Amino acid sequence: MKRIFISLIFMTGLLVTGCSSDDDGTGGGPEIPAVESATVDVESGGPNQPNQVYIDLSTSNTTVVKRDTWELGFYCGSQHRVFLNSAILATAAELPGFTDIDAVNSSTVFESSIPLKGLNAQFQLTEVSVSGVGELIAGLPLSYYMYGDLDNGISFTDTKEGEPGGTAIAEISTTASDNNVYIISAGSTIPTETPDAGDILTTGEHRGFYKVRILADGEDYILQYAALDANDHEEVVISKDDSYNLKAFSLVEGSEVSVEPAKADWDINFTSVYSYYGNMGGLVAGAAYSDYALHNTLGNVGLYTVITKETTDGESVETGEPSFEAFTKADIRESEFVYDDRAIIGSDWRQTASFGGSAQVKDDRYFVVKDASGNYYKLQFTAFLNASGARGYPQFKYELLDE
Structure with missing residues (x-):
C-alpha cells in the first residue's frame, strides 16, 4: 500500500500515563x-x-496501553460516573434492590423476573424472562445475542457517544442505600493467534464475572468488588483528579492502573476495538468494531x-x-x-x-x-x-x- 509522508516534526518529551x-x-x-x-x-x-x-x-x-489492563473508569468531572472499558467488551447489569455485595452470587434469585429482549438463532428479537443472576449472566457478555431492551432504556453497555449521562452504571448517589450491586462482565482476553492476512482476531476467551458496589464520599469513590461467587469483598477508595477525565481500575488485578494521559x-484515542449495544441498521444487538478511533x-x-x-x-x-x-x-x-x-x-x-x-x-x-x-x-x-x-x-x- 502506498504511504503518503509529509514533514515530520516530533517533539521529545515525557509520555504522561499516570493520574498525577x-x-x-x-x-x-x-x-x-x-x-x-x-x-x-x-x-x-x-x-x-x-x-x-x-x-x-x-x-x-503517543501513549500506548494494553487494552485489557482495566475494566472500570472513574470519572473525574462534576458527576460521580463510572465508565466501562468498551475495548475489551466489558458490560454491567444493575441488580435493583440488592445492596449487600456479599449476599450476591451466581445462585441469587430475584423477587420478580426481569423482562428483557435478545436475539434468537434467526436474528429475531425475542422476549426473555430473567429470574436470577445465573440466567442474567447468560446474556450479559457482549455479543449479537446479549440481553437488553432499548425501548425501555435497558442497556448493559455505555452508549456509543461516550457522554457521562450514557453510562451503563447509574450515577453514583451520595445516599448509600440508593447504590445497588452490579454484575460486571469483564469482557474478553486478547488473542495471540495470528489470523490470515487481511483478517483480524481481537476477541478471545471470556475474562469472568465480578460484582461491584460503588459509593460516593465527597469527591471520592468507594469501590467494593469481588469475583461473582466470592463470600467477601475488597474495598478501595478512588479519588478524583480534575487533571484527568478518568481514573482506571483493574478488577482482575485489584488496583488502579495508569491508562489515559492528562x-x-x-x-x-485509537482504541482499536470498540463495543456497544444499539440499533445498527435495524438490528438491535451488541457489536464490536475494530480499527476504531475516538476523540477526546x-x-x-x-x-x-x-x-x-x-x-x-x-x-x-x-x-x-x-x-x-x-x-x-x-x-x-x-x-x-x-x-x-x-x-x-x-x-x-x-x-x-x-x-x-x-x-x-x-x-x-x-x-x-x-x-x-x-x-x-x-x-x-x-x-x-x-x-x-x-x-x-x-x-x-x-x-x-x-x-
Missing part, C-alpha cells in the same frame, strides 16, 4: 508551539489489535468530518468541498464541531473486504479537529494495512491550520 496532578500541563513554563505537521503510525499492534493509543496532536506524543495531553470529548476536543465525494448512481461525484491539501483555516465551520459524540471518526475512515470489496482507507473524507487549547488541525488517514496486507497498522497525517 503534577502533569496537568498548567505549569508556568514557556508555551511550546504546536507541531505543524506529522505522520503518525498508530501502534495498534497488528491484527490482534492489543493496544489503545492516545495521541496528542500538538506534540505528536485530559489536556491527548486528542485522539470529555477533554473539550471538537471534531467534524469533511466529505469530498459521494457516490450517486454508481458514479463518484464531487461535493464541492475543498480537498485535504486545499483546506485552510478559512474553510473551518465552527458550528460543525462535535463535542458530545466521541465516535465521529469511529470506523468510518476505512472499509473492509466484506461483501466483495477491498480493505482500504476511504479517500473521500478527512477530519477537522479543534483541541482544548484552540488549535485547529486537518487530519486524514493514509494507511489501513501494512506492506504484507495485515490489518492493525493504521496511519494518518495531519497539519496545523495557521492563519
Whole structure:
C-alpha cells in the first residue's frame, strides 16, 4: 500500500500515563508551539489489535496501553460516573434492590423476573424472562445475542457517544442505600493467534464475572468488588483528579492502573476495538468494531468530518468541498464541531473486504479537529494495512491550520 509522508516534526518529551496532578500541563513554563505537521503510525499492534493509543496532536506524543489492563473508569468531572472499558467488551447489569455485595452470587434469585429482549438463532428479537443472576449472566457478555431492551432504556453497555449521562452504571448517589450491586462482565482476553492476512482476531476467551458496589464520599469513590461467587469483598477508595477525565481500575488485578494521559495531553484515542449495544441498521444487538478511533470529548476536543465525494448512481461525484491539501483555516465551520459524540471518526475512515470489496482507507473524507487549547488541525488517514496486507497498522497525517 502506498504511504503518503509529509514533514515530520516530533517533539521529545515525557509520555504522561499516570493520574498525577503534577502533569496537568498548567505549569508556568514557556508555551511550546504546536507541531505543524506529522505522520503518525498508530501502534495498534497488528491484527490482534492489543493496544489503545492516545495521541496528542500538538506534540505528536503517543501513549500506548494494553487494552485489557482495566475494566472500570472513574470519572473525574462534576458527576460521580463510572465508565466501562468498551475495548475489551466489558458490560454491567444493575441488580435493583440488592445492596449487600456479599449476599450476591451466581445462585441469587430475584423477587420478580426481569423482562428483557435478545436475539434468537434467526436474528429475531425475542422476549426473555430473567429470574436470577445465573440466567442474567447468560446474556450479559457482549455479543449479537446479549440481553437488553432499548425501548425501555435497558442497556448493559455505555452508549456509543461516550457522554457521562450514557453510562451503563447509574450515577453514583451520595445516599448509600440508593447504590445497588452490579454484575460486571469483564469482557474478553486478547488473542495471540495470528489470523490470515487481511483478517483480524481481537476477541478471545471470556475474562469472568465480578460484582461491584460503588459509593460516593465527597469527591471520592468507594469501590467494593469481588469475583461473582466470592463470600467477601475488597474495598478501595478512588479519588478524583480534575487533571484527568478518568481514573482506571483493574478488577482482575485489584488496583488502579495508569491508562489515559492528562485530559489536556491527548486528542485522539485509537482504541482499536470498540463495543456497544444499539440499533445498527435495524438490528438491535451488541457489536464490536475494530480499527476504531475516538476523540477526546470529555477533554473539550471538537471534531467534524469533511466529505469530498459521494457516490450517486454508481458514479463518484464531487461535493464541492475543498480537498485535504486545499483546506485552510478559512474553510473551518465552527458550528460543525462535535463535542458530545466521541465516535465521529469511529470506523468510518476505512472499509473492509466484506461483501466483495477491498480493505482500504476511504479517500473521500478527512477530519477537522479543534483541541482544548484552540488549535485547529486537518487530519486524514493514509494507511489501513501494512506492506504484507495485515490489518492493525493504521496511519494518518495531519497539519496545523495557521492563519
